[in-house]
Amino acid sequence: MRARLWNLRFLLAVASAVTLIGLGVFASSDNFLRVANPADIETLDPALLTDAISSRVGNQIYDHLVEFGADGGIIPGLAERWEFSEDGKVVTFWLRSGITFHDGSLCDAAAVKYSLERVMDPNLASPNRQKYVDILEEIVVVDATTVELRLKVANVAFLPLYIIASPACPVSAAAVAQWGEDFGFHPVGTGPFRFDEYRPDESVRLVRYDGFWGEPAKLAGMIFKAVPEPLTRVIELETGNVDLILEVPVEELPRLEADPAITVQADPMSTVRGLWFNHKSAILADVRVRRALAEVLNIEEIFQAFLEGFALPADSLVPMGSWAHNDALPGYPYDPAAAKGLLAEAGWTDSNGDGVLDKDGQDLHLVLISPAARYLMDQEISTAAAYQWGEIGVSVDLQILKSSTWSTQMQAGQYDIVFLGFAKDIPEPALFLDPLVRTGGRSNFFGYSNPALDALIDAGGATFDSERRAAIYREAQQLMNEDVTFLPIYTDIGYIAKRAELNFTWSSTRRHYLRDAFFES
Amino acid sequence: MAHYIARRLVMMVAVVFAVISFTFFMGALVPGDVARLLAGLEASEQDVQLIRDKYGLDEPLIVQYGRYMGRLVQGDLGRSIRTKRLVFDEVASRYPATMELALTSTLLSFLFAIVFGTWAAIHFNGPVDTGTMFGALIGVSMPAFWRGLMLMLVFALFLGWLPPSGRGAAFTLDGLKHLLLPVATLTMGGAATLTRLARSSMLEVLSQNYVVTARGKGLSPWRVDYHHALRNALLPVVTMAGVQFGSLLGGTVVIEDVFAWPGMGRLMIEAILSKDFPIVQGAILFFAVSLAAVNLLIDLSYAALDPRIRYR
Numbered sequence: 001m002r003a004r005l006w007n008l009r010f011l012l013a014v015a016s017a018v019t020l021i022g023l024g025v026f027a028s029s030d031n032f033l034r035v036a037n038p039a040d041i042e043t044l045d046p047a048l049l050t051d052a053i054s055s056r057v058g059n060q061i062y063d064h065l066v067e068f069g070a071d072g073g074i075i076p077g078l079a080e081r082w083e084f085s086e087d088g089k090v091v092t093f094w095l096r097s098g099i100t101f102h103d104g105s106l107c108d109a110a111a112v113k114y115s116l117e118r119v120m121d122p123n124l125a126s127p128n129r130q131k132y133v134d135i136l137e138e139i140v141v142v143d144a145t146t147v148e149l150r151l152k153v154a155n156v157a158f159l160p161l162y163i164i165a166s167p168a169c170p171v172s173a174a175a176v177a178q179w180g181e182d183f184g185f186h187p188v189g190t191g192p193f194r195f196d197e198y199r200p201d202e203s204v205r206l207v208r209y210d211g212f213w214g215e216p217a218k219l220a221g222m223i224f225k226a227v228p229e230p231l232t233r234v235i236e237l238e239t240g241n242v243d244l245i246l247e248v249p250v251e252e253l254p255r256l257e258a259d260p261a262i263t264v265q266a267d268p269m270s271t272v273r274g275l276w277f278n279h280k281s282a283i284l285a286d287v288r289v290r291r292a293l294a295e296v297l298n299i300e301e302i303f304q305a306f307l308e309g310f311a312l313p314a315d316s317l318v319p320m321g322s323w324a325h326n327d328a329l330p331g332y333p334y335d336p337a338a339a340k341g342l343l344a345e346a347g348w349t350d351s352n353g354d355g356v357l358d359k360d361g362q363d364l365h366l367v368l369i370s371p372a373a374r375y376l377m378d379q380e381i382s383t384a385a386a387y388q389w390g391e392i393g394v395s396v397d398l399q400i401l402k403s404s405t406w407s408t409q410m411q412a413g414q415y416d417i418v419f420l421g422f423a424k425d426i427p428e429p430a431l432f433l434d435p436l437v438r439t440g441g442r443s444n445f446f447g448y449s450n451p452a453l454d455a456l457i458d459a460g461g462a463t464f465d466s467e468r469r470a471a472i473y474r475e476a477q478q479l480m481n482e483d484v485t486f487l488p489i490y491t492d493i494g495y496i497a498k499r500a501e502l503n504f505t506w507s508s509t510r511r512h513y514l515r516d517a518f519f520e521s
Numbered sequence: 522m523a524h525y526i527a528r529r530l531v532m533m534v535a536v537v538f539a540v541i542s543f544t545f546f547m548g549a550l551v552p553g554d555v556a557r558l559l560a561g562l563e564a565s566e567q568d569v570q571l572i573r574d575k576y577g578l579d580e581p582l583i584v585q586y587g588r589y590m591g592r593l594v595q596g597d598l599g600r601s602i603r604t605k606r607l608v609f610d611e612v613a614s615r616y617p618a619t620m621e622l623a624l625t626s627t628l629l630s631f632l633f634a635i636v637f638g639t640w641a642a643i644h645f646n647g648p649v650d651t652g653t654m655f656g657a658l659i660g661v662s663m664p665a666f667w668r669g670l671m672l673m674l675v676f677a678l679f680l681g682w683l684p685p686s687g688r689g690a691a692f693t694l695d696g697l698k699h700l701l702l703p704v705a706t707l708t709m710g711g712a713a714t715l716t717r718l719a720r721s722s723m724l725e726v727l728s729q730n731y732v733v734t735a736r737g738k739g740l741s742p743w744r745v746d747y748h749h750a751l752r753n754a755l756l757p758v759v760t761m762a763g764v765q766f767g768s769l770l771g772g773t774v775v776i777e778d779v780f781a782w783p784g785m786g787r788l789m790i791e792a793i794l795s796k797d798f799p800i801v802q803g804a805i806l807f808f809a810v811s812l813a814a815v816n817l818l819i820d821l822s823y824a825a826l827d828p829r830i831r832y833r
Binding site for chain 2: 040042043045048050122123125126127128129130131181182184185199200201202203225226227228229231232235236238239241402403404407408411442
């Protein structure tokens with residue numbers, strides 16, 4: 001009996017002891033930049049990464065052969081100069097000499113060749129493989145610091161599309177051989193910070209690489225924490241536990257802006273969000289129906305209700321900040337009467353008086369699919385659109401779906417209208433037009449095919465004169481506007497919030513904004 | 522006893538096998554194409570096919586199942602489709618964090634329930650009873666998400682005593698500081714349920730004949746209440762605490778999200794959303810084994826608490 005009582009006391013003692021676990025020191029992070037990300041990294045293998053968070057961390061570890069400058073122009077990176085052949089099919093890069101990877105091995109022409117060929121290796125199954133296979137004919141090492149890329153087709157936007165992209169970052173062949181499939185969590189590049197430690201769902205720690213070829217970083221290192229709850233990220237920043245958050249919940253902006261210890265920066269992003277038509281749908285194949293839907297959509301009302309201060313109205317697939325944006329597009333004025341007229345002209349009238357337009361005994365019924373909170377205000381805007389279209393007698397089956405279901409359904413063409421957004425690091429028109437609206441384009445989930453537009457996109461890709469190129473893209477946008485290819489709605493304004501003592505200038509289009517960050521003392 | 526444990530262990534293997542098989546086939550019903558999710562919206566069809574080939578996603582389900590089971594019995598849980606890390610590493614790196622949270626909060630809830638539940642029952646209808654039950658009602662009623670954020674606002678933002686989120690190294694002061702808020706949030710909910718249970722169970726025992734006899738015999742009230750009555754009243758509380766502990770082992774997505782705690786819940790949700798089946802399978806395997814083990818321990822604890830219970 002006594003022993004049993006002792007057992008019970010022991011149990012209670014253990015319970016109390018657990019509350020007093022251990023002693024130790026509070027870790028400090030001197031001159032370390034601490035960033036709260038909304039998610040953990042997926043991989044730091046540049047050939048495999050597809051998500052924004054991994055690429056944010058990867059950008060500190062890896063370098064490109066050339067980079068974007070502050071004004072959007074192309075400046076030297078690992079290559080100090082480069083040259084296109086007359087026909088645009090051979091690009092030669094001259095690398096800086098003596099560049100080393102974080103493991104001490106040399107980053108030379110052979111390393112560039114190795115890294116690009118690795119992306120194209122079927123065994124790696126990189127999601128970017130086909131993109132490179134389609135354009136690279138051969139990679140030739142001319143000498144230790146000269147590498148020649150021979151292309152299957154000339155592409156004016158080759159540098160921004162293929163070289164200033166994570167798969168083209170040189171990686172250490174020795175490290176890949178050592179780590180194999182685990183390379184993504186033991187990454188070795190040439191950037192100003194080298195990988196130090198990864199704690200799953202907690203943090204990634206980078207430290208300054210002293211052998212960096214460029215100007216050494218002022219920070220001793222960076223810690224990227226994974227903090228999924230938006231309000232927790234804000235509190236982490238307010239308490240000074242992190243120095244920077246890049247995904248600021250817009251409803252917390254007023255509070256953050258009022259805090260003297262915190263600075264908020266804003267910049268329009270290279271994004272276009274909108275409603276896309278399934279051009280294979282028999283109803284929507286008629287441009288008059290598409291235009292009518294455009295003219296009933298009250299964009300002004302949608303902005304007032306959901307987007308004021310967080311986004312800018314979009315009118316084209318080429319983002320507003322782009323040098324190729326067509327500023328003279330007429331848009332689709334809100335005019336329900338004209339829209340009804342257009343629908344009547346196309347044969348859609350309410351012949352049976354049930355409030356829904358019909359033609360040949362078939363109702364004007366459309367399935368609208370929208371993801372939930374994948375894009376800013378996506379489901380709210382889709383709901384508003386469904387309501388506004390319903391007002392003139394269009395029957396809309398609104399389906400708000402989980403991202404995975406939404407994307408599967410979109411790719412299978414199981415929709416009439418889909419809310420979809422596109423984001424690119426830079427407002428390069430080819431990045432938006434090529435995959436989305438070219439016949440058979442990689443991301444043309446809409447069955448859209450317009451030979452005149454294809455011809456313009458091809459011409460744009462083959463014109464080296466930048467003014468003529470811009471004119472071609474402006475014409476392409478005009479054509480899309482007339483054909484009502486899709487309904488552009490908004491371009492996001494990006495916000496970041498940081499501790500006031502952290503100094504750097506954020507830009508939504510520059511990749512390396514964090515590299516020269518420092519703390520003011 | 523040894524025979525009983527051996528029989529339970531064999532049963533455990535069967536249960537885990539059934540759970541794993543069930544999960545495997547259920548996974549196939551979840552909509553969405555894992556290869557496409559992994560490759561991103563802009564990858565070409567060829568690249569997506571390459572990924573399908575690499576992971577054998579195109580093969581008949583039964584073939585995939587056979588291969589999975591074949592590897593499993595050799596101790597190979599495979600690699601995550603999303604991160605390419607070993608499933609064992611992914612799960613094993615989250616498990617201690619979840620264990621830390623689950624164990625601490627269950628023990629605290631249990632302790633709290635015994636102290637306050639018993640006290641409330643002994644002083645039935647008195648101010649202690651009313652106060653405890655009022656507190657428990659508040660604990661049960663507040664959603665964990667809200668509780669967590671409120672605690673964070675007060676103790677991290679306003680008072681600045683504790684870090685808002687994250688996990689420190691285990692067995693350090695930093696680790697303890699990080700642990701306090703999520704544990705408090707969990708314990709408030711868990712303790713509330715257990716305290717109410719301990720109180721009602723104790724009330725029932727206190728009215729039994731043997732308790733009255735013991736009092737009549739002139740035993741001290743302390744000995745009657747805390748030795749004779751409490752031990753019998755503990756059985757349902759231990760059972761419930763065990764069930765709570767078991768469910769906490771599966772992770773607490775809400776708490777983990779709010780406090781950026783790197784536990785099993787987040788791993789599992791991320792894996793389910795991205796259809797990363799090897800991870801889902803691996804996590805459920807760990808979960809099933811732990812739950813079965815916890816249940817066995819609860820059953821064995823009955824014998825320790827009640828001498829009339831013997832296992833053969």
